[in-house]
Amino acid sequence: MAAKRSPGASMVLRALGMRVLVIDPDPARAALVAEGLEGVHPLEVRRSARFDEREAVEFAPDVVVIAAESPDRDTLESLREASQSNPRPVVMFVDRSEPGLAEQAVRAGVAAYVVDGLAPARVRPILDVAMSRFALTQQLRGDLAKVKADLEARKTVERAKGLLMKERGLDEDGAYRLLRKLAMDRGKPIGAVAADLLAFAGVLKGDAS
């Protein structure tokens, strides 16, 4: 895992500061987080007894810290579900009375679980790891989405080429050149032009009304 860690995470924290939202009825955990992040400037640690969506949106935290046993977890999870564009890394504290959960979670690849009762000095590296892991996951998700979109666009271009070859009697190369010219004339990506072409061909054939 260490090899995959983004090397710049700590640098980024130092340069831009950090906003941490701690969801906990007990102020102790927020105090611990603040103590552990001493030296990060500017630093804002805000504690709420309960997760409030409006407050979270307004505060825009870099990371959310919550107890694993908090009833607010389902709400937090649903927000990630709904706002794929703006998710936040979440660090979860596990009560010490749940021995083994954190270890098992880490083994299962859930680094965001942390055993409670840790020394302030460990807070910073844990949040660092959570944030860089999160950034990595987001990047992988983004890459995957892009690969899928590229593949889809390529398929569309192939189909549009086929259509032009059939309807205009062009060879493959000629069909591609025509598509590329259309794309350049319209200032649009070739995939978009191909999709338009297919859509219009469908309308002319009566596929859609």
Place this chain on the structure above:
Amino acid sequence: MSGLADLKLGFIPLTDCAPLVVAKSMGFFAEEGLDVSLSREASWATIRDKVAVGALDGAHMLAPMALAAAAGASGGLTLDVGPSLIAPMALNRNGSAITVSKALAEAIRAADPQAMAEQPVSARALAKVIGERAGQGAAPLTFAVVFPYSMHNYELRYWLAQAGIDPDHDVRLVVTPPPRMVEQMRAGEIDGFCVGAPWNAVAEREGLGEIVITASTFWPGGPDKVFGVTEAWAHHYPDELRAALRALIRASAWADDAVNREDLIALLARPEHVGVAPEALARALTDEIVFHRDGAGVPRREHALWFLSQMVRWGQVSAGADLEAAADAVYRPDMFRAAALSAGPMLDPAQVFADAPGDLAPLFAGPAFDSDRAGPYATAFSIGRARA
């Protein structure tokens, strides 16, 4: 002694945790040689994560939560690549309901005096209220469900959309844990919710809300919770799983039996279980929730496919996903049957094989659900977010 392992099972304080609570309290687990401890959990996410990492051996679960990962849904705050969950038994049918606040119920009646009297109550009058509010520039109404992957989310969305209300645009949908629904309605933070028993009845008894439609009207005999374990656990502990399922089947039959109703209510009312007034528990246990009869324990493939169709409808899962493969990977009627048949004559064979295709009751409205065509069904609705 059988030498079987000690088990730790999780539950959420809801009426349909009954099979677990009964199996423990009535000694059915013990008679199977299992030393079970029950752990009351605070959120569905905690249940899922603890089962996935092995901190719990099994749990009371939202069926769609178990299906989500197999279908490639994006959900899962912590476990992006977790062990796969399976559902070897259904814990109940029916049980949830949609409740609106007193104020909203009055607004609905004012908009259409007949609306609340007709059965089933449709959301048409609610659509009028929403339209009027939009015209006045009022904030959208807020409705709560218990989890993005839940019967409750799909039930509320379906009911709203059936009346032309787009659940993603015309109202604000939020997630709230079941025990908090009532207090949030009292605080005026939510105007309505869809949650499992007993929380709808609690809101009504406290004079805060009115139940507009129960699951048994929405979809008679429709699916709800399951007993969930990881596939790896089922593989390593087949004897424990069979023993646990036998105890749960016995507990379900006990919980269904009207003779035991008072005892069941008293058991669930205890603070370490659901912890609400016995009267609130009684409501859904009378002619609403089914634990055992009509083969309620069989995790039916058709039910899994309906859940998956709703995940596609609302864009949680891509329309290209292999729904049948996901349903078969998670729903394991074979394990249920193996356990039920090993229980001997206790179980009427009809209860074990009561999932012949084609005998599903229809939903209260909307296109007929054909489980062989779950994909086309998912995209047949005029309101939906299906994505390629």
